[in-house]
Amino acid sequence: xxxxxxxxxxxxxxxxxxxxxxxxxxxxxxxxxxxxxxxxxxxxxxxxxxxxxxxxxxxxxxxxxxxxxxxxxxxxxxxxxxxxxxxxxxxxxxxxxxxxxxxxxxxxxxxxxxxxxxxxxxxxxxxxxxxxxxxxxxxxxxxxxxxxxxxxxxxxxxxxxxxxxxxxxxxxxxxxxxxxxxxxxxxxxxxxxxxxxxxxxxxxxxxxxxxxxxxxxxxxxxxxxxxxxxxxx
Amino acid sequence: xxxxxxxxxxxxxxxxxxxxxxxxxxxxxxxxxxxxxxxxxxxxxxxxxxxxxxxxxxxxxxxxxxxxxxxxxxxxxxxxxxxxxxxxxxxxxxxxxxxxxxxxxxxxxxxxxxxxxxxxxxxxxxxxxxxxxxxxxxxxxxxxxxxxxxxxxxxxxxxxxxxxxxxxxxxxxxxxxxxxxxxxxxxxxxxxxxxxxxxxxxxxxxxxxxxxxxxxxxxxxxxxxxxxxxxxxxxxxxxxxxxxxxxxxxxxxxxxxxxxxxxxxxxxxxxxxxxxxxxxxxxxxx
Numbered sequence: 001x002x003x004x005x006x007x008x009x010x011x012x013x014x015x016x017x018x019x020x021x022x023x024x025x026x027x028x029x030x031x032x033x034x035x036x037x038x039x040x041x042x043x044x045x046x047x048x049x050x051x052x053x054x055x056x057x058x059x060x061x062x063x064x065x066x067x068x069x070x071x072x073x074x075x076x077x078x079x080x081x082x083x084x085x086x087x088x089x090x091x092x093x094x095x096x097x098x099x100x101x102x103x104x105x106x107x108x109x110x111x112x113x114x115x116x117x118x119x120x121x122x123x124x125x126x127x128x129x130x131x132x133x134x135x136x137x138x139x140x141x142x143x144x145x146x147x148x149x150x151x152x153x154x155x156x157x158x159x160x161x162x163x164x165x166x167x168x169x170x171x172x173x174x175x176x177x178x179x180x181x182x183x184x185x186x187x188x189x190x191x192x193x194x195x196x197x198x199x200x201x202x203x204x205x206x207x208x209x210x211x212x213x214x215x216x217x218x219x220x221x222x223x224x225x226x227x228x229x230x231x232x233x
Numbered sequence: 234x235x236x237x238x239x240x241x242x243x244x245x246x247x248x249x250x251x252x253x254x255x256x257x258x259x260x261x262x263x264x265x266x267x268x269x270x271x272x273x274x275x276x277x278x279x280x281x282x283x284x285x286x287x288x289x290x291x292x293x294x295x296x297x298x299x300x301x302x303x304x305x306x307x308x309x310x311x312x313x314x315x316x317x318x319x320x321x322x323x324x325x326x327x328x329x330x331x332x333x334x335x336x337x338x339x340x341x342x343x344x345x346x347x348x349x350x351x352x353x354x355x356x357x358x359x360x361x362x363x364x365x366x367x368x369x370x371x372x373x374x375x376x377x378x379x380x381x382x383x384x385x386x387x388x389x390x391x392x393x394x395x396x397x398x399x400x401x402x403x404x405x406x407x408x409x410x411x412x413x414x415x416x417x418x419x420x421x422x423x424x425x426x427x428x429x430x431x432x433x434x435x436x437x438x439x440x441x442x443x444x445x446x447x448x449x450x451x452x453x454x455x456x457x458x459x460x461x462x463x464x465x466x467x468x469x470x471x472x473x474x475x476x477x478x479x480x481x482x483x484x485x486x487x488x489x490x491x492x493x494x495x496x497x498x499x500x501x502x503x504x505x506x507x508x509x510x511x512x513x514x515x516x517x518x519x
Binding site: 217228 | 426433436437440445
């Protein structure tokens with residue numbers, strides 16, 4: 001079944017760039033994913049503001065969790081349509097029979113999702129700061145590596161599990177069911193790093209190291225196993 | 234083998250009733266907790282059994298993925314052997330060891346893990362490792378549920394709370410969630426290659442467990458919570474009862490796994506035959 005599972009199929013190629021460009025162009029013209037993600041996370045911000053007092057000083061303690069839960073749920077929207085889009089006109093079958101390495105396709109999809117979620121985060125962060133009166137008491141620049149590593153952690157596993165849930169009944173529900181349990185350590189690290197930076201009480205270094213470990217471990221696992229999952233029809 | 238099943242079933246029943254008697258009557262009553270402590274003889278053996286079953290699931294999933302590819306199979310074999318050797322060396326070299334750990338027991342664990350890997354490899358064909366993976370995950374979830382139910386039952390009278398987000402409780406809960414999602418994937422999958430997808434998910438879950446444990450351990454030690462006394466001494470009589478109970482639970486788990494495994498194999502045979510018949514039928518749907 002996996003005849004082409006030699007070293008050549010494990011390295012990216014021009015296919016990555018081409019697929020990524022295609023996905024970005026599609027998104028730029030339709031704006032499907034980004035619009036629904038933006039609206040969804042806006043709703044989360046508003047709904048959460050009713051469940052506790054957003055003006056209180058303690059809101060800083062829970063803001064980290066709130067931000068990441070909003071992004072996690074919103075990311076699922078983008079992840080769900082990653083592969084569903086390729087089912088139309090049997091595009092995915094064409095990928096399977098083409099000699100293009102599976103992993104370059106995976107990397108293109110993961111990078112595309114990373115860009116979508118990153119754009120969402122860049123657009124939503126000012127809103128969060130406004131609505132919840134956030135101000136980092138710790139080193140604020142550290143939020144950038146935390147956001148980048150955390151987003152990659154969600155997106156790399158999410159892209160993989162989205163490909164997996166493609167072949168299940170009610171796949172839109174299946175993705176979070178698969179993704180959330182495995183993402184728990186990453187989510188814990190993101191939330192704690194963000195809270196540590198916002199409150200300035202503790203160092204976020206340990207959590208950044210943990211996130212990096214998580215990213216490395218699961219990126220390698222995804223690249224090793226993706227070809228099997230793609231070909232599992 | 235088939236004839237052995239009722240004999241083994243009878244043996245398990247006898248062993249379970251003996252273990253019940255030992256746990257409820259013979260074991261000394263704990264001084265501070267009283268009779269509530271006796272739940273320990275079900276809670277701990279269930280936990281050990283569940284972890285063992287999840288580990289078997291992991292081994293089966295790895296083998297299901299690697300054994301179709303001879304090169305990957307070879308790499309996996311040598312990795313397992315190297316892990317066993319490294320564990321043995323590390324057990325006698327690395328100092329200091331955590332409290333209550335003996336070098337010999339760590340080395341034995343390493344060898345047992347490698348032994349389990351090669352035993353499964355010897356006695357189960359590639360297709361059967363998948364059947365064993367389903368079975369161990371299902372029975373493991375049942376035992377893990379027993380752990381998660383008996384835990385709060387004990388905690389309520391002793392700690393005064395049903396649940397605490399302590400590292401062991403939380404990691405067990407996350408482990409349970411991961412395996413529930415594994416079973417859901419198997420249930421909902423429409424692919425003919427469900428075993429591949431499920432095995433990949435099992436590998437992800439197994440990679441996740443150490444990260445979960447480590448992160449929650451750090452998370453919770455920064456914010457102290459009521460924690461179960463680590464290590465500690467145990468009355469020799471209690472330890473004996475505990476081990477008898479574990480043996481009984483293991484036998485019970487093996488019995489359930491065995492019968493579920495036979496059912497699974499039978500089910501696959503039925504499906505295979507039906508598929509063949511559909512192919513042979515003139516003018517069949519496929």
